[in-house]
Amino acid sequence: MDDIPNDRLHVSTTDERRETIMKAVTDILVALGEDPEREGLRDTPSRVAKMYTDVFSGLQEDASEHLKTVFTEDGHDEIVIVRDIAFHTMCEHHLLPFFGKAHIAYLPDGGRLTGLSKLARVVETLARRPQLQERLTGQIADAIETVLRPRGVMVLAEARHMCMEMRGIKAHGAKTVTLVSRGVFDTDAAKRAETLALLRGAD
Ligand SMILES: Nc1nc2c(ncn2[C@@H]2O[C@H](COP(=O)(O)OP(=O)(O)OP(=O)(O)O)[C@@H](O)[C@H]2O)c(=O)[nH]1
Numbered sequence: 001m002d003d004i005p006n007d008r009l010h011v012s013t014t015d016e017r018r019e020t021i022m023k024a025v026t027d028i029l030v031a032l033g034e035d036p037e038r039e040g041l042r043d044t045p046s047r048v049a050k051m052y053t054d055v056f057s058g059l060q061e062d063a064s065e066h067l068k069t070v071f072t073e074d075g076h077d078e079i080v081i082v083r084d085i086a087f088h089t090m091c092e093h094h095l096l097p098f099f100g101k102a103h104i105a106y107l108p109d110g111g112r113l114t115g116l117s118k119l120a121r122v123v124e125t126l127a128r129r130p131q132l133q134e135r136l137t138g139q140i141a142d143a144i145e146t147v148l149r150p151r152g153v154m155v156l157a158e159a160r161h162m163c164m165e166m167r168g169i170k171a172h173g174a175k176t177v178t179l180v181s182r183g184v185f186d187t188d189a190a191k192r193a194e195t196l197a198l199l200r201g202a203d
């Protein structure tokens, strides 16, 4: 949040936020030449406000909190992989959805493990913000690295961006793949190759 000027940092209550979004959506409808009072649109500003507060709820959360359920299992310093964690998020440039799957691998150190579901919770929290795929991928790795201090972490994300498909270049079905690797996966070529193959899976 460091890059937001001070005068924009006013923290709104949920009600204030909803009111502001409703007014903005009404203005957009009017600017488009629509009648915001017609039956089908009457509840649209409040629906969109509810949807945005849900879709962007991760802005009020700290993703690393999820990982703090740490189990110490001495001697278990073997790789842990969770594949196919589905996510839906919004690109920060157009506020259009991008969605896909994240695959996570980490090599624990000192037997420090987290609950498997917590990895998916980290993805969910970080996805519920205006995002870039590269940043989402990096932030997932950062959270795991900071809390679990593993020997290595690797995150692979693949997604379809609606701003590239339904508008602009209209590259239907194009998939963007991003990869972040840290620690031993960055320095040990054999471990990196082996883990990347596991992350990619058979399909
Ligand atoms: N690197 C990156 N770019 C993204 C992501 N999501 C959307 N974009 C891109 O952000 C760019 C914004 O480019 P601009 O030229 O400012 O916007 P635009 O005129 O709408 O661009 P076009 O999409 O090419 O029509 C586009 O190239 C999008 O494809 C993302 O997660 N990562």
Ligand SMILES: [Zn+2]
Binding pocket: 091, 092, 093, 094, 095, 096, 161, 163, 164
């Ligand atoms: Zn976009």
